[in-house]
Amino acid sequence: MILxxxxxxxxxxxxxxxxxxxxxxxxxxxxxxxxxxxxxLLMSFPHLKPKHTxxxxxxxxxTAGTTVQNMLFRFCERNGLTMALxxxxxxxxxxxxxxxxxxxxxxxxxxxxxxxxxxxxxxxELKRLMPYNTKxxxxxxxxxxxxxxxFTYYSAHAEAFRxxxxxxLEAFLADPLRYYQRGGGNDMYARNTLTFDLGGDKxxxxxxxxxxxxxxxxxxxxxxxxxISEYFDExxxxxxHLLSWDLEDILYVKLNMRTERSKKSLSPGLxxxxxxxxxxxxxLYDYFNASFWxxxxxxxxxxxxxxxxxxxxxxERLMNSCFNGTLPVPLKASEIKNKELRPWQPNENVDILGxxxxxxxxxxxxxxxxxxxxxxxxxxxxxxxSQIRQxxxx
Ligand SMILES: Nc1ncnc2c1ncn2[C@@H]1O[C@H](COP(=O)(O)OS(=O)(=O)O)[C@@H](OP(=O)(O)O)[C@H]1O
Numbered sequence: 001m002i003l004x005x006x007x008x009x010x011x012x013x014x015x016x017x018x019x020x021x022x023x024x025x026x027x028x029x030x031x032x033x034x035x036x037x038x039x040x041l042l043m044s045f046p047h048l049k050p051k052h053t054x055x056x057x058x059x060x061x062x063t064a065g066t067t068v069q070n071m072l073f074r075f076c077e078r079n080g081l082t083m084a085l086x087x088x089x090x091x092x093x094x095x096x097x098x099x100x101x102x103x104x105x106x107x108x109x110x111x112x113x114x115x116x117x118x119x120x121x122x123x124x125e126l127k128r129l130m131p132y133n134t135k136x137x138x139x140x141x142x143x144x145x146x147x148x149x150x151f152t153y154y155s156a157h158a159e160a161f162r163x164x165x166x167x168x169l170e171a172f173l174a175d176p177l178r179y180y181q182r183g184g185g186n187d188m189y190a191r192n193t194l195t196f197d198l199g200g201d202k203x204x205x206x207x208x209x210x211x212x213x214x215x216x217x218x219x220x221x222x223x224x225x226x227x228i229s230e231y232f233d234e235x236x237x238x239x240x241h242l243l244s245w246d247l248e249d250i251l252y253v254k255l256n257m258r259t260e261r262s263k264k265s266l267s268p269g270l271x272x273x274x275x276x277x278x279x280x281x282x283x284l285y286d287y288f289n290a291s292f293w294x295x296x297x298x299x300x301x302x303x304x305x306x307x308x309x310x311x312x313x314x315x316e317r318l319m320n321s322c323f324n325g326t327l328p329v330p331l332k333a334s335e336i337k338n339k340e341l342r343p344w345q346p347n348e349n350v351d352i353l354g355x356x357x358x359x360x361x362x363x364x365x366x367x368x369x370x371x372x373x374x375x376x377x378x379x380x381x382x383x384x385x386s387q388i389r390q391x392x393x394x
Contacts (some may be wrong), residue, residue: 001027007383009072009205013309017198024339030274037130044139044256047356049244050244051079051244051245051246051249052133052241052242052243052244052245053079053081053113053114054113054114054130054131054133054134054135055072055113055114055115055134055135055136055137055243056116056126056130056134056135056136056137057069057114057115057117057137057138058119058121058136058137058138058197058198058223059116059117059118059119059138059388060138060139060140060193060194060197060198061097061118061142061146061150061189061193061194061197062146062149062150062153062193062213063140063146063194063229064138064139064229064232064254064256065118065139065253066255066256066375066376067232067252067253067256068116068139068252069116069117069376070252070255070371070372070374070379071249071250071251071252071329071382072114072116072246072255073116073371073379074371074372075107075114075204075245075249076104076113076114076382076383077371077386081113081114082102082109082111082112082113082114082387083109083112083114083115083116083383083387084105084106084109084110084112084114084115084116084129084130085105085106085109085128085380085383085384085387086104086117086380087103087104087105087107087260088106090104092117092118092376092377092380092381093117093118093119094117094119094120095119096118096119096120097120097186097188097196098120099120099121099122099125099199100119100120100121100122100125100126101125101211102125102128102129102251105129106178106384106388106393107234107380108175108384108387108388109384109387110129112129112130113131114127115130117376118197120168120188120196120197121195121197121198121199122199123199123222127391135225135242135243136223136224137223137224137225137226137239137242138170138198138219138220138223138225138226138227139226139227139228139229139235140226140227140228140284140285140288140289141194141228141229141230142230142275142285142286142289143194143275143278143281144270144271144274144275144283145266146193146194146264146278146281147193147274147277147278148169148264148266148274149258149263150189150190150193151169151172152258152262152263152264152349152350153189153258153346153350153352154189154190154346155167155346155347155349156347157185157186157189157346157347158184158185158186158187158189158190159181159184159185159186159187160172160176160179160180160184160190160191161179161189161190162180163179164179166359167349168269169264170270173270173273173274173277176190176191176277176316182203186276186391187202188202190360191203191277191278192278192279192280192281193278194278194281194285195215195280195281195284195285198215198219198284198298200215200218200280201280202280204280206276206279208281210264211280212279212283212284213283215280215283215284216284216287216288217284218286219284220287220288220291223240225238225239225242226288226291226292227239227290227292228289228292231292232250233308233311233312234292234296234304234308236250236252236311237296237299237304237307237311238292238295238296240307241299241303243301245313247310247311247314248314250311251311251314251372251374252315253318253328253355253372254373254375255332255343255354255373255375256343256352256353256375257352257353257374258350258351258352258353259332259351259353261351262349262350262351262352277316290385297353299335318325318369318372321361321365322357322361322365322368322369322372323358323369323370324360324361328355328362328373330353330354330355331353331356331357332351332353332356333345333351333352333354334357336354336356337356338356338376340374340378341354341355341356341373341374341375341378342354342375343376344375344377346378354373354375356373357369357370357373358369
């Protein structure tokens with residue numbers, strides 16, 4: 001009993017001691033009563049549970065994954081945890097688009113608590129690498145918006161997109177198979193990218209509904225939480241509950257956004273064409289969007305709304321302390337003086353926005369706030385170096 005109490009946090013110990021210690025030792029019946037009270041307390045105050053610290057976050061493409069990853073990087077740093085990071089030869093991703101292998105992990109970032117850089121999901125290899133009680137989390141975005149983002153972002157990288165006259169999304173969708181070839185350069189960005197990232201077969205025909213259904217079941221079996229990009233804050237509420245984290249653990253600044261100029265508007269007809277071309281992703285999204293709302297309802301929609309409002313108030317306080325009381329102004333890379341804070345720009349037709357900190361905030365605020373706006377690539381490198389240094393110190 002004492003052991004169990006000790007592994008829970010101070011507040012709970014204090015509460016238990018105050019209310020029950022006096023009667024704890026009087027007889028065995030009361031001991032059982034104490035245990036029941038302990039269980040009820042844990043159920044009614046999930047935040048009193050210890051924080052869950054072993055997490056696989058499968059970062060899918062163009063779904064707000066960088067914002068989640070940044071949150072996880074900061075969580076690891078604050079709590080002295082280890083984030084498994086790619087080895088040098090894999091760049092800042094785990095040798096994507098190959099299936100993930102434990103060989104792709106930098107040895108100085110093992111054993112790990114978390115892993116979150118882009119990879120193609122491979123359950124067996126991750127199971128070998130991560131602690132037994134690891135929670136698996138991922139994020140999906142509505143397939144038409146995801147594809148529009150992919151199409152612009154990778155217009156110079158994916159062979160299928162490069163072939164389209166004038167880089168026209170309409171032309172591509174009028175006859176995708178004219179431009180897309182299975183096995184063509186970077187074809188994973190051009191069809192069912194979410195399915196591919198999750199380890200599935202992106203080229204199954206849309207008529208193979210049985211495959212799509214089986215794949216959904218597979219994802220549901222492995223992942224404890226599938227976040228939904230359109231409901232990002234609600235997703236964070238579910239994440240916080242799943243992992244018993246504090247409000248401050250889920251604060252974020254929105255990263256990797258495009259300028260309005262870089263976006264194409266989608267007519268309803270075009271949306272439908274994208275969904276048909278990415279039919280397995282559509283199946284996945286529709287299923288997990290529906291089950292997401294079931295999860296929220298179980299928690300209570302009013303309760304979730306209250307939690308979202310608390311999160312947004314905390315976000316506002318963060319913005320006040322980091323950006324002098326205003327919302328951070330997203331800047332084009334060329335407008336950001338500190339080169340480290342410039343997000344990667346895939347081609348000249350797309351502007352990926354970043355941020356800079358005001359020069360007149362305290363050095364403490366600078367140190368704390370910088371991490372929120374550090375783009376994925378420099379943050380991955382920084383974290384790798386700091387974990388290596390830590391390893392050699394110990
Ligand atoms: N908090 C939050 N809520 C909703 N949407 C958000 C959020 N943070 C980032 N974003 C949008 O996510 C897109 C970038 O996704 P990723 O970071 O996953 O891209 S990447 O694959 O790592 O390059 C990118 O979408 P597009 O602007 O449409 O490209 C971002 O604007």
